[in-house]
Amino acid sequence: MSDSAVENSPSFLVSNFRPDLAPYEDLYRELHRHPDVSKHEAATASTVAKVLRSLPDIDVITDIGGHGLVGILRNGQGPTVMLRAELDALPMLEQTDLPYAATSRAQDPRDGPSQPAMHACGHDMHMAGLLASAKLLHRASEHWSGTVVFLFQPDEENGAGAQCMVEDGLYDPKKHAVPHPDIVLGGHVMPMRAGTIATRRGAFNSTSESLRVTFYGHGGHGAKPHKAVDPVLMACSAVLKLQTIVSRETDPQQMAVVTVGSIHAGNAPNVIPEEATLLINTRSFSTSLQESVRDSIRRIVFAESEAFRAPKPPSIERITFFPLLYNDPSATATLEQSMRHHFGAGFLLEIPASTGSEDISNLAAPSSAPVSFWNYGGICPDEWDGALEQGPTERIPANHNPKFAPVIQPTLTVATDAYALAALTFLKIRSPQSVE
Structure with missing residues (x-):
């Protein structure tokens, strides 16, 4: 030069x-x-x-x-x-x-x-x-x-x-x-x-997507759970199954993260609430994998809702998205x-x-x-x-x-x-x- x-x-x-x-x-x-x-x-x-x-x-x-x-x-x-x-x-x-x-x-x-x-x-x-x-x-x-x-x-x-x-x-x-x-x-x-x-x-x-998932139940007295539909159980069951998206659905040579950072339901120990909400964050280095993870979340969430006889389907709302x-x-x-x-x-x-x-x-x-x-x-x-x-x-x-x-x-x-x-x-x- x-x-x-x-x-x-x-x-x-x-x-x-x-x-x-x-x-x-x-x-x-x-x-x-x-x-x-x-x-x-x-x-x-x-x-x-x-x-x-x-x-x-x-x-x-x-x-x-x-x-x-x-x-x-x-x-x-x-x-x-x-x-x-x-x-x-x-x-x-x-x-x-x-x-x-x-x-x-x-x-x-x-x-x-x-x-x-x-x-x-x-x-x-x-x-x-x-x-x-x-x-x-x-x-x-x-x-x-x-x-x-x-x-x-x-x-x-x-x-x-x-x-x-x-x-x-x-x-x-x-x-x-x-x-x-x-x-x-x-x-x-x-x-x-x-x-x-x-x-x-x-x-x-990585990509990053945050979702708010709300499960809907039928509230009732904690002493009579058989007369209620418990959204807390729906949410807890879903949290465990969501972890299988990475461990059992994702190629080990690819990177995906599914994190449930918040779970909230009810305000009293003896009241079965009407709703339970999860805040979920997912990440990946692949746009197509990110979409696949999102589809799996939707499948699991809706399946849990149906399995627990929820009075109406869950809602899924995107909070943030980074490309x-x-x-x-x-x-x-x-x-x-x-x-x-x-x-x-x-x-x-x-x-x-x-x-x-x-x-x-x-x-x-x-x-x-x-x-x-x-x-x-x-x-x-x-x-x-x-x-x-x-x-x-x-x-x-x-x-x-x-x-x-x-x-x-x-x-x-x-x-x-x-x-x-x-x-x-x-x-x-x-x-x-x-x-x-």
Whole structure:
């Protein structure tokens, strides 16, 4: 590679146009201190929009599919690249003891009473990193051409926000008119050593579907069970049979998970209730297997209801759904080259696929755009290395744990660099001669 090409490579541009990250470290602390739960991200979206509007030439569109927003940086002819971050936090009490820990309460997403909230999944780091990358790409705009869409999505935790933005006319030329992306890119901070970043081709995150199943019985006195139809027994019997979907119906070489996370019925020990409700979550790395698991759940649930002479059939309601996150092999191979060059020993190739879930693919589906996603570490290097010496690193608090606390640096630098590097990998890089 010639010297001029090296000096205009994505890595060179990232390293030379990276802004001062101190203001973005402060922004991260502010976002962490004031979390908004899913569907109630108005204040967070306002903060993000204000930062985007501080950059000239970025068109900001707000209130898409709820509190979603985008910033569009048009910079001549070339590919359209979408970079995505999430806005929402989780309804849980923070236990990190950080000086900038969240202490405020947030509106319950089900419109119930207020409750503690926390950025326990790292979306605050994603937002700060994407906003810093917007500044970087804006500063380097003479060196590339194309369009970058900085998208900030609401309600990711329920797997609904991306689809809501699409259905609200994200790409509709008569409404929000956001250009269709040629590629959709994103990343996630994880319990890995800070300073490292990793990706993989093919299946990256599993599908995930959550269902609410309600069995209907005929209530009665606990002393006279023969005069009632007990939905508790229906539910308990179904729970045991649901486990056979994985153990007896699924090829052992394929991955499927069926979890019953909640069972609720009645309020008194001597009353047979009218209803019993199960909350079920399923996961797989195959869309067809996911559909098969869903069909098996339906078969078992209806069979149990009939076997117990239920007065009416059970109901099955989908609560959440996350599609399979599949990293386009060709695009990801290209991105790997950029990451290996830029991050060096910090780049980890071919991490295992995760049973966690993401809905970023819904942003790419309308135009069948390829997706490429990565994970990066947020655990203090000394803490990580010490944990490795002592035993399994599973003891380190992970995402959705009340003690999850990514170290700000070098995590924010990696987050910023990754977004900008990925964008520049797929944008049109101008030759040094054409920049004059």
